[in-house]
Amino acid sequence: MTSDLIIETDIAVASFSLDGGCIMSYAIKMDRAYDILRPNQQDNEAVFSPLNTASFPLIPYSNRIKQGQFTFDGKSYQLALNFADHPHSIHGISWQRHWQVKDHQKSQIVLELNYTANAKKPTDWPFDFDVVQTFNLTGTDLTQHISVINTSDHPMPVGLGMHPYFPKRKDTRLKANTENVWITDQTCLPTKLVECPEHWDLRTNPLVETLECDNQFEPWDGKAQIHWPEDNVSVELNASKNLNRLVVYAPKDENFFCVEPTSHITDALNPTSKGMTLEDTGIHVLAPKQTLKGWIKFKINTEF
DSSP, rough: OEEEEEEESSSEEEEEEEEETOOOEEEEESSSSSEEOOOOOOOTOOOOGGGGSOOOBBOOOEEEEEGGGEEETTEEEEEEOOOOOOEESSSSSGGGGGEEEEEOSSSSEEEEEEEEEOOOOOSOOOOEEEEEEEEEEEOOOOEEEEEEEEOOOOOOOOOOOOOOOOEETTTEEEEEEEEEEEEOTTTOEEEEEEEEOOOGGGOOOOOOOTEEOOOEEEEEEEEEEEEEEGTTTTEEEETTTTOOOOEEETTTTTTTEEEEEEOTTTTTGGGGGGGGGHHHHHHHOOOTOOOEEEEEEEEEEEEO
């Protein structure tokens, strides 16, 4: 069961769940309530799933690890396949864990997850870590900070990402400064990096309904814009410099799309399959007690 927690200002409100450390809703309160992120899509009696929420964290890695297998520091690991019948491990583990409230004020909430690997479950993520998410509302704008510390006694590979869902309204447009896109196989694993074809060139401010993609774009300068022209509302999405790749999931015939800042490429823990080093992929290796931080900000512009 989920438990919702709210922060608000006079002109915006956001709610959260301890199940998965998720954002459940985020809306501005002008003449009428207006959802910036797609609100939670299930009723109170349904089995809770972060996939139905407004956004969830991608920690300690984003997207997929091929067949849940990787080798690090000379040791091979097999992770649980945690996404129904999907053949790969996906989105880390933090979205499937219960978080705690570290602090809660009117316009700020701090959520914390303390993770310890379970030796009796060898398919668990094998490294201990603590992660803190801090959410702040300032006026209409929401900022999310994530901080991950390696609490293991040995180095740990780690990446960051966020998975916000946006409403796909009439003539919604998405603009981002990205040059290249990863072509993928049928299971969404990257196969080659190419220059963005015309229909996926986010620099041209395309209609979201024409994208029909689930691909990662890079390099990304940490700035994107979502525009709902019929309502004269737009979101400037900004991210920290280390979140320099962007996954765009725009499924056909759905009423949402996702714009996901990430620190590394998909299947980054298997770098040699793409002719890369681990550092090339964007994965960080944290020494014991070392910390990785990242942030995103939703800045709202409106003539509401």
